[in-house]
Amino acid sequence: KQEVTQIPAALSVPEGENLVLNCSFTDSAIYNLQWFRQDPGKGLTSLLLIQSSQREQTSGRLNASLDKSSGRSTLYIAASQPGDSATYLCAVTSYSGNTPLVFGKGTRLSVIA
Amino acid sequence: GAGVSQSPSNKVTEKGKDVELRCDPISGHTALYWYRQSLGQGLEFLIYFQGNSAPDKSGLPSDRFSAERTGGSVSTLTIQRTQQEDSAVYLCASSLGTGPTNYGYTFGSGTRLTVV
Numbered sequence: 001k002q003e004v005t006q007i008p009a010a011l012s013v014p015e016g017e018n019l020v021l022n023c024s025f026t027d028s029a030i031y032n033l034q035w036f037r038q039d040p041g042k043g044l045t046s047l048l049l050i051q052s053s054q055r056e057q058t059s060g061r062l063n064a065s066l067d068k069s070s071g072r073s074t075l076y077i078a079a080s081q082p083g084d085s086a087t088y089l090c091a092v093t094s095y096s097g098n099t100p101l102v103f104g105k106g107t108r109l110s111v112i113a
Numbered sequence: 114g115a116g117v118s119q120s121p122s123n124k125v126t127e128k129g130k131d132v133e134l135r136c137d138p139i140s141g142h143t144a145l146y147w148y149r150q151s152l153g154q155g156l157e158f159l160i161y162f163q164g165n166s167a168p169d170k171s172g173l174p175s176d177r178f179s180a181e182r183t184g185g186s187v188s189t190l191t192i193q194r195t196q197q198e199d200s201a202v203y204l205c206a207s208s209l210g211t212g213p214t215n216y217g218y219t220f221g222s223g224t225r226l227t228v229v
Contacts, residue, residue, distance in 0.1 A: 004155075034218070043117070043204060044220040089156070100146050101218060105155035 002027045002094045006104035013080055014112050021075040021107045023090030028071050034101065035064050035075050036089040044089065048075070080111045115139075117221035119205050125227045126195055134190040134224045138207030145188050146208075146218070147180060151201040159203075162188060163210075195228045202226070 003026045013019050023033070032051045036044040048057045048064040050073070056065040063076040077084060087108045091101040118137040126132050138145050147159040158172040162182040173179070177195075182188040192199055202223040208216040 036220075041222075041225075043119075043222040044206075044218075046217050046219070049217055091156075100158050100161050101156075102158070103148075103156040 002030075002092060002102045004090055004092060004102050004104035006088075006090055006107050008107060009105065010108040010110075012110040012112060015080060015082060017080050017111075018076070018078050019080055019109070021077070021088050021090075021109070023073040023075070023104055025071045025073075025092050025102075027094055028068050029094060030068060031093040033064075033066055033073050033090065033092045035062075035073075036091065038087045038089060038106070040086075047088075077109075080109075082111045082113045085109055085111050117205055117207050117219050119203075119221035119224050121224060122222065123225045123227075125229060128197060128228055129194055131191065131193045132195055132226065134192075134203050134226070136188045136190070136205030136207075136221060138186065138188070138205070139219055140186075141209070142207035142219075143185065143210050144208045144216075145182060146206045147188070147190050148204045148206070149174075149201045150204060150223070156204065159190070192226075195226075197228045200226055200228045 005024045007022045030052055034049045035047045037047050038044050050057045050066045061078040066073045087106040089106045091103045120135045144163055146161040148156045150156050160167055160180050164185050165182050177193045180190045202225050204223045206218045206220045208218045
């Protein structure tokens with residue numbers, strides 16, 4: 001059974017700092033990995049989608065890497081801003097077309113002005 | 114529509130009552146997913162539909178939970194005889210399909226269910 005773990009569970013940083021969020025998964029046979037953002041009381045917003053054949057994806061100040069063989073992904077946020085404060089969720093789609101996303105419990109990020 | 118729409122956004126119900134949660138996916142999205150997010154917990158998969166069919170119902174937590182989808186569009190999640198442990202945010206997502214391609218998932222804002 002696929003399990004996804006995110007470390008740390010919570011993180012507080014001063015504005016402007018670069019930071020890394022970690023995600024690990026137990027079954028390396030995945031199709032893709034997605035990072036989502038969730039604001040309080042809101043749904044999930046997809047940030048980056050990495051296919052299993054890819055090593056990284058970038059969008060603005062966000063960069064996500066994938067090391068499928070070791071079961072790890074990182075989300076790098078450059079020059080953090082207070083507006084980045086949210087919960088960041090990692091999710092994988094395992095090697096079956098009918099398997100939904102399996103989520104980690106998220107990292108709650110606070111960026112202090 | 115432009116996004117995934119869920120209703121109601123909030124629902125408070127008495128223990129033992131039945132509730133219906135609705136999800137209206139993005140037009141043309143054939144796959145629809147229901148997840149539950151309890152306080153302090155990760156997202157728990159409940160059920161998904163490909164068209165009107167639900168190939169995998171193993172995530173439903175008990176026989177009090179059921180879901181249907183009609184016309185390949187709107188889906189309803191029904192919880193009968195609600196219990197306090199059913200209190201959670203119920204999230205719906207849709208995607209173009211369930212194949213292992215570059216299909217993104219679009220989530221709705223969720224229904225916050227509180228059983229008192």
